[in-house]
Amino acid sequence: MRVIKDKAVINDDWQLIRELDCSKPIPEGKVIIPFIDWQASRDELLKRDTEHAVWIDGDIETETLLADLEHFSLIALDFPAFKDGRSYSHASLLRNRYNFKGDLRAIGDVLRDQLFFLQRCGISSYEVREDKDIEDALKSLDDFSVRYQAAADDAQPIYKQR
Amino acid sequence: MYKYDNYDQTIVNERVNQFRDQTERFLAGKLSEEEFRPLRLMNGLYVQRHAPMLRVAIPYGLLSSEQLRMLAHVSRKYDKNYAHFSTRQNLQYNWPALESVPDILADLATVEMHAIQTSGNDIRNTTSDQFAGIAEDELEDPRPYCEIIRQWSTFHPEFSFLPRKFKIAVSGAKHDRAAVKVHDIGLYLVENDKGEIGFNVIVGGGLGRTPFIGPSIKPFLEKQDLLSYLEAVLRVYNRYGRRDNMYKARIKILVNELGKEEFAKQVEEEWLHIKDGVMKLDQKEIDRVKAFFTSPEYDENAADDTSFAAAQESNKAFSNWVKRNLFPHKVAGYKAVVVSLKAPDIPPGDVTDQQMDHIADLADQYSYGELVVTHDQNLVLPNVKQADLFALWEKLAEQNLATPNIGLLTDMICCPGLDFCALANAGSIPIAKQINDKFDDLDYLHDIGDLKIKMSGCMNACGHHHVGHIGILGVDKKGVEFYQLTLGGSAENEASLGDRLGPGIAKEEVANVIGKLLDVYVEHRQEDEAFLETYRRVGIKPFKESVYASN
Numbered sequence: 201m202r203v204i205k206d207k208a209v210i211n212d213d214w215q216l217i218r219e220l221d222c223s224k225p226i227p228e229g230k231v232i233i234p235f236i237d238w239q240a241s242r243d244e245l246l247k248r249d250t251e252h253a254v255w256i257d258g259d260i261e262t263e264t265l266l267a268d269l270e271h272f273s274l275i276a277l278d279f280p281a282f283k284d285g286r287s288y289s290h291a292s293l294l295r296n297r298y299n300f301k302g303d304l305r306a307i308g309d310v311l312r313d314q315l316f317f318l319q320r321c322g323i324s325s326y327e328v329r330e331d332k333d334i335e336d337a338l339k340s341l342d343d344f345s346v347r348y349q350a351a352a353d354d355a356q357p358i359y360k361q362r
Numbered sequence: 363m364y365k366y367d368n369y370d371q372t373i374v375n376e377r378v379n380q381f382r383d384q385t386e387r388f389l390a391g392k393l394s395e396e397e398f399r400p401l402r403l404m405n406g407l408y409v410q411r412h413a414p415m416l417r418v419a420i421p422y423g424l425l426s427s428e429q430l431r432m433l434a435h436v437s438r439k440y441d442k443n444y445a446h447f448s449t450r451q452n453l454q455y456n457w458p459a460l461e462s463v464p465d466i467l468a469d470l471a472t473v474e475m476h477a478i479q480t481s482g483n484d485i486r487n488t489t490s491d492q493f494a495g496i497a498e499d500e501l502e503d504p505r506p507y508c509e510i511i512r513q514w515s516t517f518h519p520e521f522s523f524l525p526r527k528f529k530i531a532v533s534g535a536k537h538d539r540a541a542v543k544v545h546d547i548g549l550y551l552v553e554n555d556k557g558e559i560g561f562n563v564i565v566g567g568g569l570g571r572t573p574f575i576g577p578s579i580k581p582f583l584e585k586q587d588l589l590s591y592l593e594a595v596l597r598v599y600n601r602y603g604r605r606d607n608m609y610k611a612r613i614k615i616l617v618n619e620l621g622k623e624e625f626a627k628q629v630e631e632e633w634l635h636i637k638d639g640v641m642k643l644d645q646k647e648i649d650r651v652k653a654f655f656t657s658p659e660y661d662e663n664a665a666d667d668t669s670f671a672a673a674q675e676s677n678k679a680f681s682n683w684v685k686r687n688l689f690p691h692k693v694a695g696y697k698a699v700v701v702s703l704k705a706p707d708i709p710p711g712d713v714t715d716q717q718m719d720h721i722a723d724l725a726d727q728y729s730y731g732e733l734v735v736t737h738d739q740n741l742v743l744p745n746v747k748q749a750d751l752f753a754l755w756e757k758l759a760e761q762n763l764a765t766p767n768i769g770l771l772t773d774m775i776c777c778p779g780l781d782f783c784a785l786a787n788a789g790s791i792p793i794a795k796q797i798n799d800k801f802d803d804l805d806y807l808h809d810i811g812d813l814k815i816k817m818s819g820c821m822n823a824c825g826h827h828h829v830g831h832i833g834i835l836g837v838d839k840k841g842v843e844f845y846q847l848t849l850g851g852s853a854e855n856e857a858s859l860g861d862r863l864g865p866g867i868a869k870e871e872v873a874n875v876i877g878k879l880l881d882v883y884v885e886h887r888q889e890d891e892a893f894l895e896t897y898r899r900v901g902i903k904p905f906k907e908s909v910y911a912s913n
Contacts, residue, residue, distance in 0.1 A: 258601075282397075282400070282523070283400055283483065283523055284523065284605060285483075285520075285521075285522065285523025285524060285525075285600055286600060286601055286605075288519065288520045288521075288522075288523065288600070289520055289597055289600045289601050290601075292520050292597075297635060311397060313384065313401055314523075316517075316519075317517075317519040317520075317522050317523075318519075320519030320520075321519050321520055333392075336392075343376065343380045344373060344376050344377075344380075344517065345372060345376065346369045346372045346373050346376070347517075348369075348373070348513045348514060348516050348517065349513070349514050349518055349519075349589075350640040350641060351519050351520065353519075356640060357514075357640065357647075358369050358513070359513075359644070359647040359650070360644070361369075362367065362369070362647075362650065
């Protein structure tokens, strides 16, 4: 996938599978599969000698992932539309409350002007919408140098520095 | 008032750059209209019937004279020499060019102003009591908490794409002048039985299509828990608020569907996770912000003045103004002055560049350079010595700013309506004019006394018609404007939603019908009873009969 990670555009070896074709075996290598498919084939998947990853959208409670969290190197949070803000809360919870240390990836309707907010909620990589210039989107991570409030990016409230 | 430090100024400056870049990308075709829309809305920029509309934030309504002069300057340089104060204590420009908005923001940033989150599905400008800091009935000044909330909510990363807009109000007085119970979150500063001051938290009030008076879900919240508790409410709302239907997306619908107890329980569970963490507010920070809202050095001998009483004796026009446009001050010899933006010949809340400059000068001369915007769309000079009132009144009158009608029938709240707004179904400004034309007898208006008329040009209720003593809602029936009247609404402590009077009224009949309603009031009132009290006592029946019987 071509994504933004650590403030750079990179190609990594994850493959996002939006929908699994049940008639075929799960593709080899590092795949991000729908969480329901993970639930259905968990034991079989765990036998594979590879890293694991799932994607969820706002309809799936973050709490339903907790039992499996240790197995995931990456969790992708889907934005079916950029105005659907539920995954901001899910990201914050996964990072802060449930202590997820792997890669949290924003997928779907991910546009430049969301990235600053996303990064503050603990998102660590971004698949920018295909028709948009990913290099251009990179700039927005530095839109603001000051943050008022605490968030999942470990920032303390600014008043503590005053 | 609060002064920016380097951090605050940096955020606002960086915001100007960000929005300039967003606007340039839109104009260059790199952002679609659909993609630009939420970005411009997060900056208070609407595309309206005739031109864009830009809404500038005035945090909890507090303005310096320098800021008001800048607002006047912007109206001259980029707009048509006037502006409009809104019911959320903000200011709106109706004619800026889209291309010039980044320059407007750059100008505003020089006086610590911005348009951040004045629209969009985010946390809006926190509003408060226009008499905060000077009211006699105040337990504690709410403005430091408004400022703390402003900073916490500005570019909040988790709550910038909420299901719908989110409005917070804070009141520190016994008498609720901030319409706390019709907000997404309303906060009353209250004292518990140990003598500590904290917040009574109201959630899920609101107007619009489905009006609700909000219930209290936390009767006493300690101050240090303010932000963690707000964060918990917002997180529950962001996760579970409806996103399938924009008319059911406000938090009031979630609170109502879950029930108050269940909603409160979910918030409590969330809150317990975060209350003792980094969200806990330091007392040091509360004290730091409080230090910005100190009283000016009042003249101890202000009450010795006798000229004020003498001027009232000798000048009827002045004494009429004194009766309506002053508000008691906690310091003897001082008054808060309400500058009426409801002169009969102008749309309610409109003010010209000249008037803004003039008021700014008067604020410098008579009220320590500060003013407050009210949610009734007037301005307040909060700290005027009684000895100065006569001179101030004369100077206000020079610019048509001394109409003695505060709280009276002609002190109407009115949305921009069909004349400006793309959402409206019917006009409101022409109805305001009709009412002003019919009720031009000052003695009659003073005799009728306290009466809040609130008018909206559509169901979105920007004019708060549900909580008007007389509410007027414009509707469109097959291309013809009709007006539905409601009676008995109130946004104060004993908040209530108005009862519907009956079928819609034809446009040309609205003022006449109000005349009939007032006749019924005069006939039934006992002693000093105000319209709302009479209505609450006698009910809707006699009003209904009078209006519809003859038809």
